[in-house]
Amino acid sequence: MDPDRRLLLGGGVLVAIAAVVSVLAHPEMPAEMATHWNASGDVDGTMSRELGLALLPVLALGTLGLFYAIPRIDPREDFESFRFAYDALALATVALVVWVHGLVVLVNLGYEFGILQGLAPAVGAIYVLAGYVTERAEQNWFVGVRTPWTLEDEQVWTETNQLVAQLFKVGGVVAAAGALVPQYAVALIVGPPVVAVVVSAGYSYYRYQGTA
Incomplete structure (x- = not known):
């Protein structure tokens, strides 16, 4: 199948699932939906039922x-x-938005669970996929580790992206562990990309200096 068609078909199915969930859930939603949670997992933001049900499906489409x-x-x-790796990450990212939409709907239907616990495994899966894509990415302006030094030198690009790919894969496991220890879920989810950013900048500069 043509890659563009594959991406649009797979993504279109995911967006359609989110839209159907919104339509079916609409009669059961409160007039004001909980739509935002703080680091402790407590609700700290709401919006109207119509906007709350439309926001994430539209975001998935975007x-x-x-x-x-x-x-x-x-x-x-x-x-x-x-x-292929790029499309896998694209579809997984759209699926993450749809997953979050499902969590929001379930919470507003009265199901009791920690929103961060529900989010952590999905984010962990995205990190693992990001690692899979990063280690395969050729030099480009949008995907992979894009520092001045990786974009200037192909060898630096390859070595830096290989390292960061492994960090993301390990980070996926770390993030998913947030489902088991919800009190640390935010740190476990946010920590891996922060480490990856710091390491990628420092390592790519170090390797570039070594090749200069």
Whole structure:
């Protein structure tokens, strides 16, 4: 199947699922839906039922559109070499938005569970997929570790992305552990990408200096 068609078809199904959930849940939703939680997992934001049910499906559609557009606006045109991995990450990201939508609907239906516990495994899966894509990405302007030094030197790009890919894979397991220790869920979810950013900047600069 053509990669573009595969991406649009898979993403379209996910968006449609979110839309159907909204339609079916609408009669059961409170007039003001809980839509935002603080780091402790307590509700600290609400919005109207109509907006609350529409927001995340629309966001899922916008996310799909963004991933569809990126290969077309990157001047390097290197996406075909890792297109399958890229599409997997794109669909997983759209699925994450749909997953969050499902969690929000369930909470507002009265089901009692920690929102962060429900979110942690899905975020962990995204991190693992991000690692899978990162280790396969060729030099480009949108996917992978894009520092001045990785974009300047192909060898630095390869070595840095290989390292960061492993960090993301391990980080996926760390983030998913937030489901087991909800009191630390925020730190476990946020920590891995912060570590990856710091390491990628420092390591790519170090390797570039070594090749100069």
